[in-house]
Amino acid sequence: MEQIKSEVKLHSSWKQKLQPEFDKDSMVKLNAFLKKENAAGKVIYPSHDDYFAALNLTPLDRVKVVIVGQDPYHGPGQAHGLCFSVQDGVRFPPSLKNIFKELHSDLGIEIPKSGSLKKWAEHGVLLLNAVLTVEDGKAASHQGKGWEEFTDKVIHIVNEEKEHVVFILWGSYAQKKAAFVDRKKHFVIESVHPSPLSAHRGFFGTKPFSRANAYLRSQGISEVDWSL
Numbered sequence: 772m773e774q775i776k777s778e779v780k781l782h783s784s785w786k787q788k789l790q791p792e793f794d795k796d797s798m799v800k801l802n803a804f805l806k807k808e809n810a811a812g813k814v815i816y817p818s819h820d821d822y823f824a825a826l827n828l829t830p831l832d833r834v835k836v837v838i839v840g841q842d843p844y845h846g847p848g849q850a851h852g853l854c855f856s857v858q859d860g861v862r863f864p865p866s867l868k869n870i871f872k873e874l875h876s877d878l879g880i881e882i883p884k885s886g887s888l889k890k891w892a893e894h895g896v897l898l899l900n901a902v903l904t905v906e907d908g909k910a911a912s913h914q915g916k917g918w919e920e921f922t923d924k925v926i927h928i929v930n931e932e933k934e935h936v937v938f939i940l941w942g943s944y945a946q947k948k949a950a951f952v953d954r955k956k957h958f959v960i961e962s963v964h965p966s967p968l969s970a971h972r973g974f975f976g977t978k979p980f981s982r983a984n985a986y987l988r989s990q991g992i993s994e995v996d997w998s999l
Contacts, residue, residue, distance in 0.1 A: 797920045800916070822904065824852025825892065834929055836896045836995055837896075838939045839854070842910060849861050853887075856898060857886040858886075861886055869967065873976075888999070902922075903922070930957065937958045937959075938959045940961045958983075980997045
């Protein structure tokens with residue numbers, strides 16, 4: 772995948788594990804697809820430099836928590852490579868609003884002014900979307916193009932090489948994607964998605980942030996600072 776190999780820097784902790792993935796047919800086809808879309812003048816989110824932001828901000832040796840999302844936001848200025856997160860100054864999408872409501876209810880943390888979750892990523896929360904790109908205004912437009920296999924491999928690496936990681940899986944898509952996670956050596960928190968369509972049916976009140984920290988503490992691992 773020459774476009775990504777030559778132009779995108781990937782943190783060394785991930786690069787040594789993921790390098791073989793770039794030579795697989797699925798990624799070669801993905802690269803061809805992205806080149807074709809760019810050549811056609813289509814607007815792709817996030818920016819090229821942010822495709823792997825989740826991995827670069829959260830090196831493998833620092834992963835404490837994994838939150839699995841589905842697709843990047845498809846509106847201008849929103850996506851920056853971290854699931855559920857938006858760039859500074861961008862209006863909160865509905866799911867993120869509900870995440871912040873639960874954060875406040877769970878830990879008493881005030882609703883932040885910015886929707887950027889970059890601080891979480893820097894404190895060991897891998898904010899991984901299943902699909903890492905999307906076309907402007909077209910939700911799920913890059914599903915089935917090859918990203919899913921790549922991000923499956925990321926989750927497999929965490930599952931196999933780490934111990935005592937918290938996996939927060941909101942909604943059936945995330946739960947299916949990470950169904951193979953070894954629950955004997957990791958802690959899995961599942962609930963419905965924070966989307967307004969489902970949040971009142973089992974997201975609010977699940978206390979994922981305090982539960983994650985309680986588990987980390989029980990394993991002698993420093994807690995995540997969830998404040999933003």
